[in-house]
Amino acid sequence: MMKHPECAVSTVLAVSLLGGVATTAAGAEWAPKDPPMITRWAKDVDPSKPLPEYPRPQMTRSSWQNLNGLWDYAILEKGASEATEWEGEILVPYPIESALSGVKKALQPEETLVYHRTFTVPTDWRGQRIVLHFGAVDYRSEVRVNGQSVGRHQGGYDPIDYDITDYLKEGAEQTLEVRVTDPTWTEGQPRGKQTLSPAGIMYTPTSGIWQTVWMEPVGQGGIEDLTIIPDVKGSAVQVKTALWGGASGDVTVQVAGGGSVTGKAGETLTVAVPNPQLWSPESPHLYEMTVEVSREGKKVDEVGSYFGMRSIEKAMVDGVPRLLLNGKPYFMFGPLDQGFWPDGNYTAPTDEALRYDLEVTKQLGFNTTRKHIKVEPARWYYHADQLGLLVWQDMPSVNSYDTPPGGRPKIDREAYATQMEAMIDHLENHPAIVMWIVFNESQGKHDTPELVAKVREWDPHRLVNEDSGYQDHGGPHQGVGDLDDLHPYPAPRAFKTKPGLAFALGEYGGIGLKVGDNNPWQAKGWGYTTTASPRELEDLYAEYAGLIGKFRDEKGLTAAIYTQITDVEIEINGLMTYDRKLKVDPEWIAKANRFEWSGPKFTEVVPTSQKDKTIYRYVFEQPSDDWMQPGADVSAWNEGPGGFGTEDTPGTGGIGTEWKTSDIWVRRTFELPDLSAKELDQLMLVLHHDEEAEVYLNGVLAAKEVEWTTGYSRLPLSEEARAALKPGGKNEVAIHCHQNTGGQFIDFGLGLLDPNRGED
Structure with missing residues (x-):
């Protein structure tokens, strides 16, 4: 059984860490640039190998090379076509706007960001195809190898893969260049909470490479993609394998503790999983799996993967629409998780930091989290799979609650649909994800019935939320999803919902508390209501949780999402500060989330x-x-x-x-x-x-x-x-x-x- 590799082949770039400052072989230095706040994980960032973990846990290969590290960079003004000199070094994969990049500059819509580095291909990879991967690049990118363009991509949240074999030079050092433009708010693109004018509920943007860059050898016509669908009722798992270049081949799927089946690439293979251990927040059991491709009896490629056996559906129970996990009514309770960091912006400083928010979510007694109009690196979902958290996944919004100087641009409808399909294709195998949210409130809402129908076509095995909270903003809820999802603030309230839709509160709460003096945003910090001490926050939180329990029992409430797990910039309504310090006693919050304590009497x-x-x-x-x-x-x-x-x-x-x-x-x-x-x-x-x-x-x-x-x-x-x-x-x-x-x-x-x- 192939395990998940956690060690990278060493890269060409050599640096050493001296007292928190990195010195490259050329003598340059790296350090976080003017961090407004710094998390405790920033000290663990090694510029010679930042984020060294294998970035794609559901399709692993044992041989690979991490290309994160210090790259040359330049910012080209409008009209400039090539970089004539490098402005310095940037630490990949931290976005250029972040302190951890070592640059901390805002990329303007008319500018081009150019990255450059060299690399070598290990000699034992000879005879295989070399695939270059980018976890995500925001927003438009072109990749050049040895001066030749290998491809272009548009979209800030989905992975990019290029077969670069034919662009490599024999036995030589190779050059890699990535060119990026990012309109952010001028072209109606999916962008979530990013803005060039941060304020209120909108935050500092992310441009350029913000997830891990790596390459790996793949056999000719090797595995490009897997689709994994658990079949709880049938005690089986269905696996479909796509090969590079549409190649044909024999595919063998073997499940640890289960069966083994051989068939053809492109076919859906059904593998028995006898007496399945079901995946749930209380018991997040994962099955390991190996997928092997062969031709004429010779193995061409092999990847390791995993899956969870679980089902999710909406059904009527005693006349009330309920959400069912593994065939039983299940109340989903969790926080809003925006995924911003004070030192890394969209990119967590380390994998430990990335996992930490989910660990605290579990510690606080939640069973769910809503990933709010952002898509995370694949390892975030891997941690959710391992820890056992149900994930509501938002599609990043267009035209959020801000307006650029030239006015709001026309929504890029094609980009929205294309990138939502890419998001679903990228994340569809994670058992933690139980719901796709097509829109958040009124942010760029368009073509709702058509988009919901497309999501159901792309993934018929999960819940679809038409819009989270739109009714509270004065617009028509069309009733084409599975939920009637409303956003009362600050206290939760019950509403009359549309017939046949499950009643959910996709946001509520937002209790504010300022903690400490190390947050430069706190002078204007705000919450939907304010408290003066941790005790007041805990007490009011518990009172709200008591109402959630009452609405669950008396009003048919099926799910609730509290705003929010962390502060974000000037929002101080987190259960943790922006640099991830708990504001509350987790025991009392966990008691409230178990409906064992509803706060003091008022x-x-x-x-x-x-x-x-x-x-x-x-x-x-x-x-x-x-x-x-x-x-x-x-x-x-x-x-x-x-x-x-x-x-x-x-x-x-x-x-x-x-x-x-x-x-x-x-x-x-x-x-x-x-x-x-x-x-x-x-x-x-x-x-x-x-x-x-x-x-x-x-x-x-x-x-x-x-x-x-x-x-x-x-x-x-x-x-x-x-x-x-x-x-x-x-x-x-x-x-x-x-x-x-x-x-x-x-x-x-x-x-x-x-x-x-x-x-x-």
């Missing part, structure tokens, strides 16, 4: 307008400077019930008084119960603000919030405002809310948080 003592349409005074124009002070004359202000805003704003529970201007000032008098000193310490604001809000209690600033929420949040009171409150008497609240764009709303309440966790 009691509203001053109700919001959701429960009590209290009358406020309000104005839309700037009042006098003392508008927030007790005793201020507000007799000329309007009167009306809270909350204030527009009907299209999510999470309001209903509008009391319409507010459409840019600003509003509101006041009300309320009775505060006769709270003890201990209870006063537990008092928190309950606020729904869209967008910026400043809240005064008895004339003292209690909280100042920027950004916006899409639901009611709990916020700490300032100590000065807490001291100004009058338990058992009348108090006054005064609020100013400012609106920039989109929906708008403001409402207020106060509540008590019980500090006990039941087991404390």
Whole structure:
């Protein structure tokens, strides 16, 4: 049985690591370039062999050569055709925008990035075809070997393979050049969260080579691709083999602990797997497999692979659409995983780092993860297969939530369909992947029924999610997928779903917490709601998880995805920081995810307008400077019930008084119960603000919030405002809310948080 190789043949490029700085044979130095944050794995990056692991675990060969390392590079301006000199060295495969590349430059749409290096082919590869592989290059690339073009490719997320045998020189050092252009946001290409103007939910882009480059010898007409389909009901696995150049040959598939079958290339071979051990998050059993090609009795090629025996489907159970894993209803619960790194951008510093996010996801008690509008290197899915995590795989969006200076480009429909098919073909053998998500929300949504039909044709064995969260953004959900997937923020909510579709919450939560001072993005950091301590985050997370459990039991909820596993740039709503430090006690999050703990009790003592349409005074124009002070004359202000805003704003529970201007000032008098000193310490604001809000209690600033929420949040009171409150008497609240764009709303309440966790 062929095992998975983890060691590479040494490359020609020689470097040594000295105190964290690499010195090449030519005397140049490499170090991370001005990293805004650095992860603990950056110190383990060896520039002589970064990411040395075999990059394609489901189709392995024992002989191969890793071409990662320091390459020459140049950036050509518009109109320049060739590089006249190299600007320096770049560490492949870290994108040029990243600190770990050693360059950290933004590639503009009109520029061309040129990579260059030399290599030699091992002498014992003689007589075989030499195939050059790129895990991914973003976005358009041309590869030249010894000055000759061997091919061009378009697409930033799928692998590229070239047979370069006929371009090699006999017994000589070879030259390799890769030329890249990346429009990022000017041509309507699939790009996910990449933007040339990072802000909000959009982040630093990735250009050029960002996954491992390697080459390997392949027998003439050897194996190019495998399609592996588990058949749980039939206790078998189906394997189809494609050979380079469409060659013919005899194929033998042997499963460890199972059967062995020989047939023809291109045929679907069925191999028995008696009494199969089913793959699941609780028991992620993998079967190893060898595929061999021969002609006239002589072996031509052999690869090692693996698979998991599992089934996934949607079915009616007791009249409710449910998601079934291995024939049984299975509740999918996991985080949103964006796959960005502060030092490597799209590329994790090391394979250990790549695996770490998945290990923490398991530690936190999740069984699922949603790979959010990005495609990862194959080893990420390998780790998910090994660890046992169900993966929802998004197709990277076009025309995301930003607009280039020239306006939004026309969607490249052909590129979207072509690259989605390539993504599915690339990843279809991983048992961890159970769902394809065609669109995220309203990002570039087009031709929905046609694209869903194509996905079902390309892969009829997995679930299809038409769009995750689109209904929350005002558009029609066409009901052609398997799920009705909605995005309430911050708290999960139940919705009336379309008949026959499984009810899922593809995003919710987004609880923000700033940790430490080493994140340069945190000055503008935001979450969909905010907390002041790890304990507050854990408590609110548990309350939300309790609602998820309730909706599962009472409303038919089949899956939920929490935003998110890590902070990303200015988003501080992760369960880990951007440099992968846990913000929370994993034991408490795991308990909440097992529905064993729903957080401390919270009691509203001053109700919001959701429960009590209290009358406020309000104005839309700037009042006098003392508008927030007790005793201020507000007799000329309007009167009306809270909350204030527009009907299209999510999470309001209903509008009391319409507010459409840019600003509003509101006041009300309320009775505060006769709270003890201990209870006063537990008092928190309950606020729904869209967008910026400043809240005064008895004339003292209690909280100042920027950004916006899409639901009611709990916020700490300032100590000065807490001291100004009058338990058992009348108090006054005064609020100013400012609106920039989109929906708008403001409402207020106060509540008590019980500090006990039941087991404390």
